[in-house]
Amino acid sequence: MKFFVIIFFILLASSVSAQFSLKGKLRTLSPVSVKVTDLAGNVIAECMVKNGEEFRTEPVHIRKDLYVFHFGEYTENIILTDNPVTLNGFFNDKEPGNSSMEFEGIDLHLQFLEINEKCWGQMFDKDVFKSYAEEDQTLDPVVRASLMYCRKIFLGHDYEPFKRVLDMISENERDAQVVQFVIDEVTKRKSAALGGEAYNFTFVDLEGKNVSLSDFRGKLVLIDFWASWCGPCRREMKSLLPIYQELKGDDLVFISISLDDNEKDWRKLVEEEKLPWVMLWNKEGFPKGKGQNAIQKAYGFYQIPFIILIDKDGKTIARGLRGDKVREAIEKARNSH
Known part of the structure; x- marks a missing residue:
């Protein structure tokens, strides 16, 4: 619903104590x-x-x-x-x-609406959004934090944008709940930031054995989060196959982690696709609504497919990879060692 807003600026004597009603x-x-x-x-x-x-x-x-x-x-x-x-x-x-x-x-909200409108053309414009939320020094802290709150689904999985926004809000302006949201996001996303220690998960493989990320220390680990009902996930998994065949080696491991709610759905798709790398199942499944399960919180993502690359020391070096970006990230990691 679009609000048709009329703002009347009313001058009040400074001695009058206003209250919301x-x-x-x-x-x-x-x-x-x-x-x-x-x-x-x-x-x-x-x-x-x-x-x-x-x-x-x-x-x-x-x-x-x-x-x-x-x-x-x-x-x-x-x-x-x-x-x-x-x-x-x-x-x-x-x-x-x-x-x-x-x-x-609601003049402050009008400012928010004006910025929000500028961020939309045919699609959400991240560069325009960034110019306000992350760079405009004059923006009210609550407006700045509200932009992050209302548009976080378009902002990807990164830690850095939220950290930059929080750094622009002074300590004495952080009482608002919407600013606390930004603080919480920074805390949650920090563990998933590039260069940070990757969360050491443990999930079951096709034989019912527990497999942990730490089992592959000393190797590059590409992790693909997916679900059988997710069409883009299945297409992305198939696009990984030629990359795997081209780059496979003792220093590289591919892991696909299913977020299917039912184990049988995971096993059925694995049998259909017959992909030659490690296949794991997270029995927690994919959360309904806007929440995150434990692994999504740990790695800082909401949507799937989601692909990240972990280096030989267990640190996240690339995230949000798709298509040829996967190959580029692996080759870059190999060349840096």
Whole structure:
């Protein structure tokens, strides 16, 4: 749903202590619950809105942060400050995309929306995004962190962008929950950063034996995370075969780790493909929704296929590899030793 936003700049005497509240009048098809929660799910404000009737929530002090607006079942992230917000217009709870609402008092969120719009053409433009989130010195810390929060799925698996953003937020501006998200991401992704010690997993092979990453210390290890239901994963696995045949040697190991929920699905595909390298199964499977399982957290990825290269000392030297980038990374690693 697109917000049609009107901002009114109101000069308030400095002696007045503002508080957040939500008020206004909405046209609705039926009564609808409107509430605001923080990113942890705690309710900040809530009221029932009836067609054409004025509504208002109790004033409450809040910190500048990214919050979640709930319109019935529909949700939308929004940056709020400790100031009143007025909401008017039409909300269609049957088809939220056909709603038209006007907000007053969300000027910081308007800045976020303006930047977000510039990042989209036909596709998400990472370079434009980087110029704001990672490089614009004037950007408000909450806006900066909110960009990372709302667009993390487009930012890949890297540690460095989150670390650069966190470094631009001073210690005394890190109380917001959305900034804490950035801090948490930096902590989680640090172990997966290039040059960092790779997580030492242990999974079962086709014979039911435990196999660990540490078993291959002293060799280059290419790790491919996949699942039988993932079409791009299967295509990527097949593209690895000629690379493996060309570069195979005693110093190189290929490992494919299945994130299938069911062992039989993993075994069936392994039998069909008959690929000549180590095949392992992570029984934890692929998480539903937006979460991560243990191995995804350890290696800092969400989507599959995901391919990384570990050097002979057990350190991550390349990640997010696809196609010819796999060959290039292996050859580069060999030439550096």
